[in-house]
Each structure stands twice: as C-alpha cells, then as structure tokens.
Amino acid sequence: MSKITITLPDKSTRSYDVGITPLEIAESIGPRLAQDTFAASINGELSDATVPITSDAKVSLYTGSSPEGHEVLLHSAAHLMAQAVKSLWPNSQVTIGPAIENRFYYDFDFDGTFSPEDLEKIENKMREISEENLPVSRQEMSRNDAIKLFKGIGEDYKVEIIEQIDSADNISVYSQGDFTDLCRGPHVPFTGKIKHFKLLTSSGAYWRGDEKNKMLQRIYGTVFSTKKELKEYLNYLEEAKKRDHRKLGKELEIYTFDDEVGPGLPLWLPNGGIIIDELEALAKEVESRHGYQRVRTPHLTKGDLYKRSGHLDLYKDAMYPAMDVDGTEYFVKPMNCPHHHKIYDASPKSYRDLPYRISEYGTCYRYEKSGQLFGLMRVRSMQMNDAHIYCSNDEFEAEFMDVCQMYLEYFDIFGIDKYEMRLSLHDPAELGKKYIDEPKLWIQTEDVVRNALKNGNINFVEIPGEAAFYGPKIDVQVWSAIGKEFTLATNQVDFAIPKRFNLTYTDENGSEQTPLCIHRAPLSTHERFIGFLIEHYGGDFPLWLSPTQVIILPVSEKTHEYAAEVESNMNACGIRVKIDDRPEKIGAKIRHSELSKIPVMAIVGEKEAEENTVSIRRRIIGDQGAIPIDQLLENLKSEIKQRSLPHRES
C-alpha cells in the first residue's frame, strides 16, 4: 500500500498508509489521545475524526479541551438529545440543533411542553445511548435522495431545510443507531464520547425565529469532555444565579419595581440612592479632572428637535408617544445629545473654546418592548453617564484617547480585569441607506479611531457593518468577577449630526468650521452599571460604595452608651454607620450583619468600652481584633477615600 505524509501542528511529520483516519493517527500517537480526540482538521478544514485521508496533509487533532473539539462535542450532544427525544416520542419532529457558547439546544415540533420530569427522562435515555457507544457515521447524498429519505421518515422540517440548500451542494447525513439527521457535521466518532452532559431548561421558540411560524419546543443543555469541567460550569451557573442583580437588589434593598408605577421604571431605595450618589461623585471628580463642564437639561422637549436630530425618523417606535402641549407635540427625551448640541450652540464658538466637553447624568426614557425588559439591565427610564465632546479634526485623536483612558481608569477603580472594545465599522454597500453617505469621512474617521486604539494599547476587535448611522461606534464589553459578560456602554464618533444642527466654530483663519462630536458614557446608565456592580461584587460592595459601611454591635445593653459614642465619632467623619441595639445575642447580630453584607462590623463590649477600642470583624476576612477608635477612623477614611476594592473570596 502506498504511503502518505501527515504533518502535525508541531511541524513533525509521520508516514501512514493511504486511507488512514485522524482517529487512527491519534491511536498511533497514544491511546489517551485517541480517547480524547473528538474531531480533526485536515488541511485546515474541520472534519470528522473518522474520515480517511488519501494524500499528504496537514492534520490537527481536536480534543475536548480545544474550542473546536468542544464545539463538535456540543453539537454531537444536541444530536444525542434529538435521538433520545425521537426514541421517547416517535411522533415528535426534529428541526435544528446547533452548538452555542458552552451550550447546545435542539428545537422539536412536539405536542405540549417538556416538563422537568421529561428532561430527566431524556437525560436518562441519552445516558443509555451514550453507553451503547454507537458509531456515528457520515453519508453524502444528492439533494433528491436526501429529500426522499427525510420525507420517508416524516421529518418535514428537514425536507424544508434541504429544499433551501443550493442544489449544487452535496447533502450530508449523520447516523447513529436508528437515528438519522441532516447535518453538516462534523461529529464525534462514537456516542460514548458524550458523557458529561446536563439538560438545563426548556422553552418555546419559533420555527426560524419568526413569530408567524409554529412554536417549537426548545431544550437547552450543556456538555463537557470532563466531569470536572461540567461541574465547574454548573457551579458557575449556580453562582451567577446567586449573584443575579434582581435577587440581590431586592435582598439588599437597592431598588424595586411597582406595578402602579409601571414596568421598566425602577424605584431607587435609599441604599440605591447612596450608591448613585457615590458614582456621581466619582464621575464629577474624574470628569472635572479631564476638563468637562457639567450641564443640566430638561426631561421634556418639542418634537421638532428630534426631527432635526433624526431620532424621530429612526427611533420613533422606541420613544414614548408624543404629548400635546398647547397644540405642540412634546416628547420625553430618549437621549441627551440634541440638548447638548443646543448648549454648544448657545453662544458662538471659536477654536479657542475647543475641545468643548459637557457632561450630564441625563435622565432618558425609552419605550423598550415589554418582552425586552430585564431587571435593571433593560429599563424604560435611565440616567446616563453622558457627555459630548466637540472638537476639531486635529484634536480628535487626542480627545478620543482621553476617553479611552477614562475607561481604563474606571476599570481599575471597579476591579474590572477583563474587557474588550468592539469597534463597529460601516458597510460600504449600505452607504446612503443604513449609513450616512460620506464614504471619505467614514474611512478617515475609522482610521483615526483604529490608530488611536492601537496607539493606546487598548484591547479591541473590529466588527464590520455595526456602526451607528452617523459614525463608527465602540461598544464596551466587560466581564464580571465570575466571568459573566456584560455590555456596558457605547461610544460613538459623530461626523454628521453637528452639521444638521449647524454647529460651527471659527478657526484660526477666521473661517467657519463644523466640529466633530464624540458621544461617550463610560459608566453606562446608573441602572445598567449598578446592575453590573451588584453581580460583579456579588453584593459585597467596596467600602466606598457600601450603603452601610459600618455596623456597631454592642455585646449587651451595658455598652449601648459607648456604642452611641462610637457612632457619633464615625458620623462626624462622614462614615455611614448603624447600630444594632436589638436585645439579641452577639452571635445573632453578627449573623444578621453578615447576611446584610455589611463590610465592617464594630463589636463593642465592656472590654472595648474600658480601653476606648472596638473589635473589628470584616466580612469575608473575619475577626481582626481590637483597635483604638482613632486608628480605626483613620483606616476607614483612607480606605473610603482611595476607593479600595473589596476582598474577594477565593
């Protein structure tokens, strides 16, 4: 038999018989590797591990720990689930079942809904099939044969899908045991590779995502190549649930919703009010250091302003309906930019006035569709950490960099270790339609932004076709302490709207110019940002943000007087302090304070009263022993002033 040469990713080469499969290559290297090989790539193309190789090739073997291998495993688990469902309910029909990040799903045409008991049944069936270790085989066939096949087994959705595939393309079909599915693949070689899985939830989903179509039943699940990874992922889901801002926000009395007020309209409770005050104080401090001036604008405005800005054309559906005031249409404001433009325009500007930076925690109202509302993350009233920078073309790069630096400053303060900026670019094909028709300006601005990001060493990716209609956009993704992803803020570069508002400045030569405008909101909205912070910190806010910073716990009534003395000392230092003077034992008071996630417990008994000290117990850290009051006050003041991060559990 003739030989072929296989080149592995480490550039080593091996000689094999023609027709060798990636799985056999894995076996020749080691049984352990063969066990872990889920898929392969042959000359860069992802494929099954059981495909025979007929000529010299570059081959990579993908194990479950590689992203490619994991994706194949997820996809194969979706098939395994479909097989289990078909075996339990032969009348159900399969539709589509892809892999998504860390999870998979499959949509079924199924009579009724899947109950949690059904999911358990399906999971047990999956386990059975996995143990049978059925070989998974791929078969290619013509379009007509495929249509015949799926018509024959009563899979109408598959027939519909095939009918839409280009007739020139080959159709591939995968089989395991008595289950056959239309699929591009690749898949794991045996069902036994799919071991560590868990079904998560079921829900309705429309066929092809269109509400005019039939409602299908979707089941989500997850799978990993090792038990450990599965367990870690399930722990993560559980931890994320514990940190859910809707749960903690209620428990910690940060905000609430009320039916009579309306959906998506949060009420900030006193604890939330404190957090907001602290965030605004931080923003004022940082912005004034960066040369911003604070402004204030009304919540209500005539419709003409939004006609001019273009918002009424583009976003009318997302705005609250107009109200008639003395025969004129007024709207509650969906964004602050038009008002800021008017503030710029309130007096003539010269190049000496630029960059002109104005900021405001502006309140906006947006009519989000009811189904889109989600805790604090998607609301209908919000206060945005908004600002607009008007500058000349020459100043632009420096201004843009300064905004980026501000982001990094904030990330540092809040302990955000992982972020990504997504530079959304325009699509030249959509010029004049989705995007303002200024091809040269687009390219020019995008280049400047890209260079600024590169020069500033900012972690970013480029996304074509997602820009705002008036300029490139930078979305900021951040990851919380447990690795949950959030979209926080978007920045936009605007080279179009200032013209619409006839904004001008006089340059050095006395001629009139139009400024560029940068929209920025690093701290997002109070709603979204505090929602994020709750989850990021798991409710354990850093001292400077904690609604209650210190709770004084008198050991018995004998020290109530001393406790009051300590309290007034702390009050005098501006520390937010409370006393728990209930007739409870100290253990109960500590428990109560721990559950309220108060960062500092100051325990005062007779010993402390005599020595003019308090015993400190810090959350997460534990007992810190006795400390003189003066020293404690200094420590706390400095920790608050520096906005130190909280200690994290590890």
Added chain:
RNA sequence: GCCUACGUAGCUCAGUGGUAGAGCACUUCCUUGGUAAGGAAGAGGUCGCCGGUUCAACCCCGGCCGUAGGCUCCA
C-alpha cells in the same frame, strides 16, 4: 410585541369549591449574652386586578396587568 409558565403576609413558599397557613423578618416581654440563629407572646393578607359560572370562588372560566424563561446565535 409574540409563546409558555408563574402571581397567596415585607421575603421564601405550602394549601383547599365552604372567605387562609409555615419559616424568616417585624413589634413587645423575658434573657445581658463575646464573633453566623436564646426563649415566649403578638401583629401582619380584598390570595395581582376586573368580570363570569356557582347557594358559595383564593381555587373553575375569560380578559387585563405584572414577573420569569424563550423568541437574536440558524442543516
């Protein structure tokens, strides 16, 4: 907006065609206790809202409001 599920005390939840219950929290009393729950008593509800069926509805039916998951990831 659409689909499905859910809505009972401040919170978490049980419950029945004959107008309601637990635990925690709250109030009072007893206990004066040293690093995650001491004891007792009390108070607290138009069972989301509106309508219908019924002698009788928190329960059954319909509508509305709200919340959650999903509807975007596409063989």
